[in-house]
Amino acid sequence: xxxxxxxxxxxxxxxxxxxxxxxxxxxxxxxxxxxxxxxxxxxxxxxxxxxxxxxxxxxxxxxxxxxxxxxxxxxxxxxxxxxxxxxxxxxxxxxxxxxxxxxxxxxxxxxxxxxxxxxxxxxxxxxxxxxxxxxxxxxxxxxxxxxxxxxxxxxxxxxxxxxxxxxxxxxxxxxxxxxxxxxxxxxxxxxxxxxxxxxxxxxxxxxxxxxxxxxxxxxxxxxxxxxxxxxxxxxxxxxxxxxxxxxxxxxxxxxxxxxxxxxxxxxxxxxxxxxxxxxxxxxxxxxxxxxxxxxxxxxxxxxxxxxxxxxxxxxxxxxxxxxxxxxxxxxxxxxxxxxxxxxxxxxxxxxxxxxxxxxxxxxxxxxxxxxxxxxxxxxxxxxxxxxxxxxxxxxxxxxxxxxxxxxxxxxxxxxxxxxxxxxxxxxxxxxxxxxxxxxxxxxxxxxxxxxxxxxxxxxxxxxxxxxxxxxxxxxxxxxxxxxxxxxxxxxxxxxxxxxxxxxxxxxxxxxxxxxxxxxxxxxxxxxxxxxxxxxxxxxxxxxxxxxxxxxxxxxxxxxxxxxxxxxxxxxxxxxxxxxxxxxxxxxxxxxxxxxxxxxxxxxxxxxxxxxxxxxxxxxxxxxxxxxxxxxxxxxxxxxxxxxxxxxxxxxxxxxxxx
Numbered sequence: 314x315x316x317x318x319x320x321x322x323x324x325x326x327x328x329x330x331x332x333x334x335x336x337x338x339x340x341x342x343x344x345x346x347x348x349x350x351x352x353x354x355x356x357x358x359x360x361x362x363x364x365x366x367x368x369x370x371x372x373x374x375x376x377x378x379x380x381x382x383x384x385x386x387x388x389x390x391x392x393x394x395x396x397x398x399x400x401x402x403x404x405x406x407x408x409x410x411x412x413x414x415x416x417x418x419x420x421x422x423x424x425x426x427x428x429x430x431x432x433x434x435x436x437x438x439x440x441x442x443x444x445x446x447x448x449x450x451x452x453x454x455x456x457x458x459x460x461x462x463x464x465x466x467x468x469x470x471x472x473x474x475x476x477x478x479x480x481x482x483x484x485x486x487x488x489x490x491x492x493x494x495x496x497x498x499x500x501x502x503x504x505x506x507x508x509x510x511x512x513x514x515x516x517x518x519x520x521x522x523x524x525x526x527x528x529x530x531x532x533x534x535x536x537x538x539x540x541x542x543x544x545x546x547x548x549x550x551x552x553x554x555x556x557x558x559x560x561x562x563x564x565x566x567x568x569x570x571x572x573x574x575x576x577x578x579x580x581x582x583x584x585x586x587x588x589x590x591x592x593x594x595x596x597x598x599x600x601x602x603x604x605x606x607x608x609x610x611x612x613x614x615x616x617x618x619x620x621x622x623x624x625x626x627x628x629x630x631x632x633x634x635x636x637x638x639x640x641x642x643x644x645x646x647x648x649x650x651x652x653x654x655x656x657x658x659x660x661x662x663x664x665x666x667x668x669x670x671x672x673x674x675x676x677x678x679x680x681x682x683x684x685x686x687x688x689x690x691x692x693x694x695x696x697x698x699x700x701x702x703x704x705x706x707x708x709x710x711x712x713x714x715x716x717x718x719x720x721x722x723x724x725x726x727x728x729x730x731x732x733x734x735x736x737x738x739x740x741x742x743x744x745x746x747x748x749x750x751x752x753x754x755x756x757x758x759x760x761x762x763x764x765x766x767x768x769x770x771x772x773x774x775x776x777x778x779x780x781x782x783x784x785x786x787x788x789x790x791x792x793x794x795x796x797x798x799x800x801x802x803x804x805x806x807x808x809x810x811x812x813x814x815x816x817x818x819x820x821x822x823x824x825x826x827x828x829x830x831x832x833x834x835x836x837x838x839x840x841x842x843x844x845x846x847x848x849x850x851x852x853x854x855x856x857x858x859x860x861x862x863x864x865x866x867x868x869x870x871x872x873x874x875x876x877x878x879x880x881x882x883x884x885x886x887x888x889x890x891x892x893x894x895x896x897x898x899x900x901x902x903x904x905x906x907x908x909x910x911x912x913x914x915x916x917x918x919x920x921x922x923x924x925x926x927x928x929x930x931x932x933x934x935x936x937x938x939x940x941x942x943x944x945x946x947x948x949x950x951x952x953x954x955x956x957x958x959x960x961x962x963x964x965x966x967x968x969x970x971x
Contacts, residue, residue, distance in 0.1 A: 334410065334442035334465035341495045344439045349498045350491035351505055353443055356436035357385045357487045362513050362596045364389025365520045370484070374523040375510060381491070381499060382446075388484040391453030394460075394471060403471045405460050409441045409449060410467065437487075441465045446490040452481045464492065509598065511535050515544040516596050516647045541579035541645045549643055550586025554697075555690045557581050558683055562675040563649065569670070576648040576672045578609060582641050582694065589643040594653050594663050603656070603663030605648040608672025614638045615673070616680035621695045623685075628699065637701040648672060707777055724789035728753045730762040739814040740793060741852065741918070742766055744828050747906030752818065755910030756918055762812065764793050769824075770831040773838055774946035781839060790835070798839040805842050814850050815843065816925060818917065820904045821856035821875065833928065834946050837938075844928055853924035854905055854917045859883050860898040864891060873916050875924070 337344050346352040364370040370389035377383050394405040441447050442465040451458045455476050461469035476482070493499035507524065514522040514535035524533045537543050542559055563575030592599050592606050599605070614635040621627050648668060656662040684691035723729065726749075732738055740762040743749045749765030756763060771784045778798050782788040791797060795809040817832045819825035829851060836849050843849050855873035857880045863869045867890075874880040880899070887897055902908060908916070917923050930938060 334412065334438060337412075337439050337442035338464070338495075341439075341443055345443070347496055349500065349502055350443075350496050351501055351509075353440040353491060354383050354385070354489060354501065354506075355509060356440045357489060358509065358513070359597060360437060361385055361387035361389065361485070362517065364485075365513075365517050366596055371519065372521050372523075373510070373513065374525075375506075376525045377501065377503075377506070377527065378488075379527050381501070382488055383491075383501065384486065384488040386484065386486045388481065391451040391483045392449075392485050393453065394451050394456075394458035394473065403458075403460070405449060405451060405458060405471060406467060409437055409447065409460070409462060410465055412438050438465070440489060443492055443495045444489050445492045448486075448488040450486040452476065452484050452486075507533065512544075512591065512593065512598060513596060515540060515645070516593055541577060541647065545579045545581055545589065545643065545645050548589045548591075549581055549583060550589070551583045553581040553583055553643075554641075555582055555694065556687075558680060560676070560679040562679065564671075570667070571651040574649055574651055574671060575675055576605065576609075576646060578644060578646045578672075578676060580609075580613065580642055580644045582697070583643060584641065588641065589645075591644075592646040592648070592663075594648050594650055594655075594668075596647070597655075599655075599661060599663050601656070601662035604665055604668040605646060605650070605663050605672050608648075608669040608674075609644060609646050609676055610635050610639050611669060612673040612676025613642065613680060616677045616684060617694060617698055619677075619681055620684045620691050621698070624688075624692070624695070626692070626695045626699065628703075631699060631702050631706065633698065633702050634705065637698045637705060640701050641697065646672070707779055722792070724764065724793055726765055727789070727793050728756075728763045730756075730760050731758060732760050735810055735813040738762065738812040739816055740764060740812040741816045741818045742790065742832060743905065744819045744825060745904070745906060748818075748820075748904060748908075751905060751908055751910050751913045752918065755912075755914035761918060762793075764789065766790075766828075769828055770835060772831055772946055773835045774942065778839060787835065791840075794840075794843075796840060796843065799842060800839075801841045803842070807842065807846065810843075810848065813848060814925075815848055816850045816852050818852040818854065818905070821854050821902065822904070825904075830945075834942065836928070837942060844930070847927060847929070849928040851926050851928060852917050853926060854902070854908070854913070856880075856902060858900040858902065858912075859887070860900070861887055861892055862896050 341347050345356075358373070358375065361370065361373045364387050365373065367389075370387050372386075372388045374386040375383065376386075392405055392408055394403055396402065397404050397407055400407055400411075441462050444465075445463060447462040449460050449462070456473055457476055457480055458471060458473045459469070460467060460471050491499065491501075503526070510522050510524050510533075514520060515537045518538065518540050519536070521534065521536045525531070542557055545557065557579055558581075559577075559579040561575070561577035563573050564570035565572055567574075590602075590606075592602060592609075594603075594605060614633075617638045618633055621633070627633070648663075648671070650663070650665055650668055650671070652665075653663055653668070654665045656664050684694070728749075730738055730740075737760045739760060741752055741756070741764070743752050743763055743765050746765050746767070749763055752763045752765075766786050768786075770786050773781065773784075773787065778800075781798050782791070793811070794815055795811040796805055796807060799805040815836075817829050819828040819832075833849075833851075836844055840849075853875055855875055856877075857874040859872040859874065859880070861870045861872065872883045872887075874883050884897070888894070905913065905917075915922055
């Protein structure tokens with residue numbers, strides 16, 4: 314088959330083999346971060362920190378020079394510079410110019426590094442490859458060895474001299490000039506460098522770390538004797554709720570883990586602010602976390618859950634999750650792992666599976682002991698965790714408005730009005746479909762809307778706001794009026810309000826009054842700003858109709874009474890007008906559904922003849938009204954409700970005056 318592109322040759326000679334540090338130069342993003350040179354500098358700092366971690370160094374000095382080069386100096390053992398027994402090249406050269414060469418693969422008994430961050434042997438080799446110049450000096454065994462590289466190649470071969478009086482006895486000094494073309498920005502981020510070096514001091518008790526900026530003449534020094542505790546206390550966004558929980562434990566003659574593997578940790582719980590969370594493996598920062606973080610998380614969760622179970626503190630129906638314990642936790646974690654496996658060369662995340670069990674196995678028993686020694690703190694922490702679990706479960710049950718095409722869909726049973734001017738628009742919440750039918754026929758179609766409600770509305774006094782929309786009737790009311798549920802201290806958006814008057818229209822009997830109270834509860838509890846702004850009303854339909862016969866020149870007449878008292882007043886007036894006793898006819902409406910459209914218009918919907926009362930706060934303030942409402946509508950307030958009714962039952966009128 315002929316090639317589609319005859320000019321492009323593909324043969325054995327097309328295959329190119331990259332040698333030495335060439336792969337790093339071709340694809341630097343595979344080996345390090347390329348947003349700025351901090352990571353290649355960190356590789357050198359990590360080597361100095363590994364010497365301190367191994368117990369051979371007490372000082373690390375870093376200098377940021379005017380020419381953007383940076384010097385890292387330690388007082389460790391110094392890199393060996395003799396000839397390698399197999400490679401026939403100076404070890405110093407191999408370390409800085411050969412991928413997968415280093416002292417950290419020697420993990421056996423008596424190896425150079427029992428614990429270190431460097432694993433792949435590519436760290437400082439990458440630094441060298443991506444630097445226009447690198448100068449390395451090693452002080453060791455009474456001698457001083459120097460080599461100079463450029464873009465990974467040796468430009469000044471190894472030179473060795475005897476130590477002079479001004480030379481250090483041991484240690485390594487590396488000066489690096491990062492090559493700008495490999496990075497988006499050639500400038501080292503000062504704040505990140507400060508954070509990195511300070512964290513090294515935190516994690517290595519007794520080790521002094523210096524940082525000098527030649528350009529600004531700024532000089533910083535850190536030495537933390539208090540270790541993780543001091544560091545975390547400085548970084549916390551707020552005072553901790555309890556004493557800090559800290560510990561340090563390492564394996565010794567363990568069947569599962571190597572001697573020396575383990576972790577040091579410090580944990581604080583705060584009520585506010587973003588939690589501080591930093592973790593390290595063999596002094597290497599792991600900003601993306603990893604399995605050691607998961608171990609701490611699991612250990613904390615299991616210990617707190619065990620305490621809650623032991624003291625039977627968990628309410629029925631509540632299920633704890635690790636995030637409930639971890640949500641307000643700040644921590645600094647320093648893990649030591651013999652052979653850590655990182656995700657990628659930049660080592661931002663630990664992948665070692667055993668680290669979960671390692672850290673959790675030490676943290677859990679330690680925290681369980683601490684909680685049972687400080688039971689009061691344990692109970693307070695348990696209370697916070699349980700509240701977090703309950704909030705999470707409520708959030709998971711949250712019911713949103715049903716939407717279509719990105720906007721809330723008006724309920725199908727709403728018969729809307731034609732006007733869009735909320736100053737004139739009215740919506741009547743009507744009990745039942747039959748009453749809704751009469752209201753729809755008797756209303757003014759221009760300005761009056763009708764929303765029939767099926768059955769009695771839910772008592773929402775103790776319903777969480779996020780669960781309101783699980784009830785269809787309440788969902789439809791909210792969507793129809795165009796306002797979301799809110800609290801008295803909220804600032805809801807009333808710009809989408811669709812009606813200037815939201816009118817409760819229920820039967821004049823006891824059942825109707827009950828529905829009226831349930832709807833008033835809904836508005837007071839979850840739509841208080843509608844009441845405050847004067848948008849909620851109660852319609853007063855008649856309970857009785859009195860048909861008076863014609864007499865003389867006066868035609869037959871119909872009179873409507875709201876209640877028994879008005880009925881007696883109407884009868885008394887008829888008597889005074891000369892209507893004989895018993896000549897009138899009294900009808901009692903069983904419900905709005907029995908009224909004709911004409912009667913409903915005349916008595917309840919017609920603005921000229923109806924009785925429509927605005928709902929307002931009475932003489933009590935909001936809090937006192939809320940207390941009264943709690944007695945009336947609270948599920949556990951039967952005794953208080955009975956006392957209230959016995960005292961004021963004959964003239965009970967809520968301080969939601971209507």
